[in-house]
Amino acid sequence: MSNKSIIIWVIVVVIFVVLIYMFSAGNLASNPGQVSTTTAETPSGVILNNLGSTTATTTKPQSRIIEVAAKPFSFTPNKIMVNSGDMLELRITTSGGFAHNFSIDEFGINEPLPNGQTTVIRFTPMKKGTYTFYCAVDSHRERGMVGTLTVN
Numbered sequence: 369m370s371n372k373s374i375i376i377w378v379i380v381v382v383i384f385v386v387l388i389y390m391f392s393a394g395n396l397a398s399n400p401g402q403v404s405t406t407t408a409e410t411p412s413g414v415i416l417n418n419l420g421s422t423t424a425t426t427t428k429p430q431s432r433i434i435e436v437a438a439k440p441f442s443f444t445p446n447k448i449m450v451n452s453g454d455m456l457e458l459r460i461t462t463s464g465g466f467a468h469n470f471s472i473d474e475f476g477i478n479e480p481l482p483n484g485q486t487t488v489i490r491f492t493p494m495k496k497g498t499y500t501f502y503c504a505v506d507s508h509r510e511r512g513m514v515g516t517l518t519v520n
């Protein structure tokens with residue numbers, strides 16, 4: 369091998385290395401495409417900060433397990449407050465000898481609650497507001513089996 373061909377080989381290797389580097393850098397840049405969905409949340413944090421950190425609260429959606437007792441004729445608690453996007457799991461336990469029901473019209477929930485059992489109802493309210501939950505059996509609602517779900 370002459371000196372000239374060694375130099376050519378070195379140049380070829382250097383170009384090759386640079387190409388590999390650029391290619392992997394391109395991959396690194398495109399992989400965070402997924403990460404950028406996470407980064408996309410950052411602007412809302414920035415907006416919160418702009419609105420004033422004194423009023424900013426963490427409203428990250430979270431799993432919420434809420435135990436509810438259903439008996440003649442009440443739900444306990446009868447006021448439930450959650451944040452929109454929370455993944456709710458209501459565990460409603462009936463007692464007192466009657467079968468009941470758990471309904472929230474706006475969410476299309478209409479679940480029977482057999483006596484003496486715990487019924488699990490899962491849903492994720494996305495829309496803020498105050499919604500009425502009630503027992504749809506006979507006149508149970510009028511007798512007090514009613515409450516409010518507030519979604520903030």
Ligand SMILES: [Cu+2]
Pocket residue numbers: 466467468469503504505508509513
């Ligand atoms: Cu009832």
